[in-house]
Amino acid sequence: MPADQGVTIVYTDGSCHGNPGPGGWAWAVPNGPYASGAEARTTNQRMELTAVLRALEALPGALEVVSDSTYVVRCFQDRWWEGWRRRGWRNASGQPVANRDLWEPVLAAVIDAGRAVRFRWVKGHAEDPMNALVDALANRAASRQVGERGQVDRGALLAADRPVP
Amino acid sequence: MPADQGVTIVYTDGSCHGNPGPGGWAWAVPNGPYASGAEARTTNQRMELTAVLRALEALPGALEVVSDSTYVVRCFQDRWWEGWRRRGWRNASGQPVANRDLWEPVLAAVIDAGRAVRFRWVKGHAEDPMNALVDALANRAASRQVGERGQVDRGALLAADRPVP
RNA sequence: GGACACCGCGUGCA
């Protein structure tokens, strides 16, 4: 029996037209639920982070979060958050850590809650179909400035999905 | 008397079937000379640039180069070349500047020579008949893989010229 | 100095 037993895999992504500008986020579980949302003016990093936060809030149990953002993944893999807390939320350059209002609830939900959450990085715009799916969802949310919820098709992932006109 | 007195206007264009693939370039002066050439395997950008370089070599005096390539025009209008030289021929992403072997002689012939050369952008596939002419010439060169030289008809610019099958 | 992402633009094609 693999150690991954019971771990939910969730893909996350964010997009932001203009950066800063109108943005969108999305998460999706293969053959499971998905959700997306939008913000009128934000940054790419905030949308990547928001996608993770919304997934943490919506999904119970052990998680594997798959993202193409090293900003998100390396915070945990390289334990950036330890340095941030030790230095009173200053980064290595002595500047205030950006997006602290999002990082704090994320760390609370992962580190402080002692929850089993693993982060995995995948290259963007590559072969991974689930990464392509959340990319399309986040992009659509950013363009339409609305959120969606639903169930990922088990067949062709994005058959009915096309770029927004 | 306009300041443009004595400025030769030259239209340039490049094409490339497949990109990368067999390509062609062309330049033409309204009611003046034209030239075209071909290459067996190249890119669209290299052909656009080559068209400019050949025009600079062939035509004396002050020039107005008209191109539908922002790649070519914005290098001068936005002074990309200054950044490239400052950064040791790295682009803004830190990668080596592409087509440096063509950019260097072009910059030498324009910037370093202190020559009066202006660049103007026109939308491709629009109403401009001279842009259509050099597009047809470059396309024909790419398809036939041969060069041509001649004189632009003063009448209907492209009466005998049609897209190559 | 390094890395990833997010965009914007035009051209060239299939």
Next chain:
DNA sequence: TGCACGCGGTGTCC
């Protein structure tokens, strides 16, 4: 519809 060729910029970290 989607790909390749190329550029500039911001968001963020180490």
